[in-house]
Amino acid sequence: MAPDLARGVMLLFIALANSHYFLRGESVFGGFPTGGSVLDSAVAWVVSTFVDGRSYPMFGLLFGYGVARIVQRQAFRGPRGVRRVLWRRAWVLVGVGFVHAVLLFVGDVLTAYGVLLLVGAWMVRWRDRWLLTTAVLVFVLLALPSDDSLSTSTLPPDPAMLPPDLRTMLTARPVVSLFIGLVGPIGFLCPFTIGLWAGRRRILEQPERHRTLLRLTTVVGLGVAVIGAQPVALVAAGVLPVPAPPTLAVLGPLHDACGILGGFGWAALFGLLALRLKTPRRRLFLDTVVATGQRSMTCYLAQSVVWAAAFTPFLLDLSGTLTTSTTALLAALTWLATVLLADRLRRAGRRGLFEVLVRRVSYGRPVT
Secondary structure (H helix, E strand, O other): OHHHHHHHHHHHHHHHHHHHHHOOOEEEOOOEEOOOOHHHHHHHHHHHHHOOOOHHHHHHHHHHHHHHHHHHHOHHHHHHHHHHHHHHHHHHHHHHHHHHHHHOOOOOOHHHHHHHHHHHHHHOOOOHHHHHHHHHHHHHHHHOOOOOOOOEEEOOOOOOOOOOOHHHHHHHHHHHHHHHHHHHHHHHHHHHHHHHHHHHHOOOOOHHHOHHHHHHHHHHHHHHHHHHHHHHHHHHOOOOOOOOHHHHHHHHHHHHHHHHHHHHHHHHHHHHHHHHOOOHHHHHHHHHHHHHHHOHHHHHHHHHHHHHHHHOOOOOOOOOOOOHHHHHHHHHHHHHHHHHHHHHHHHHOOOOHHHHHHHHHHHOOOOO
């Protein structure tokens, strides 16, 4: 149950990571407005330390892990048959992701994962050493200083993120979605390849056999992520002043590189937690969150319905009203609502709507 448990909790992280970017005002690092309350500063520190740049690497690892498991289950089709399954899956992610980005949330990553899978369908047959070498090389590349890594700004809001009208939304967002779809796979490649490697060994599904590795990954990954996040987290919280651009060029990649290791640490932690949550008293919580992970695509898209309704200027337009802390509360409540939805579907014996769609396209029929 560990992979689905991780996906279920990961959706809370993604909600926290996505929602604060809608806030207006003079912002630090794209979404933490300055001049807030002490609670706002505390929330900014927590999200910057444990969530931002940490949730999507975990998402990428779990995506690669799932692809590896698909390859093993569909091995009877032969290499070409497996590639066709993966390519069909990739194209439905690209299609759904593009529509999602244009109509609901321009920061969608499904398109990027679909593009990554178009290439990853060839990578699934790589030897372990090639996967690990690729992961290391990409990790080093992403850790290099970058002038565009972090910034502070006073918004007028990005018209793609907060379009003033329907016409702007339909014209500005497709360009951004295509850009994310082409550039995003580079950032997700490292965790994806590690996920392929881990999925071959079923490390998360058999945590009792990999306790030492999981414990080491948890301690090192989360330890490095927390320490490496502090320069950015303390600035976001208003404890430290915003550094000069040359320093920002180093801090941004450092934060992101440590976040990749943090994503691995979170995934390993949930593997260990899955062992402890199997007791009867904790089973209800486990089954409910696992059900959310099993319907992760549907729940992820459901979050965006809330973001669109709450923040779009020609709808509720709350981006100038909510604060860092109240937006985090909205994100947590949105995640809880999707958990309840997933549990209701579980009790009814039904899959999520978009999980059914992906399976129909990938395999040509519903798969039980």
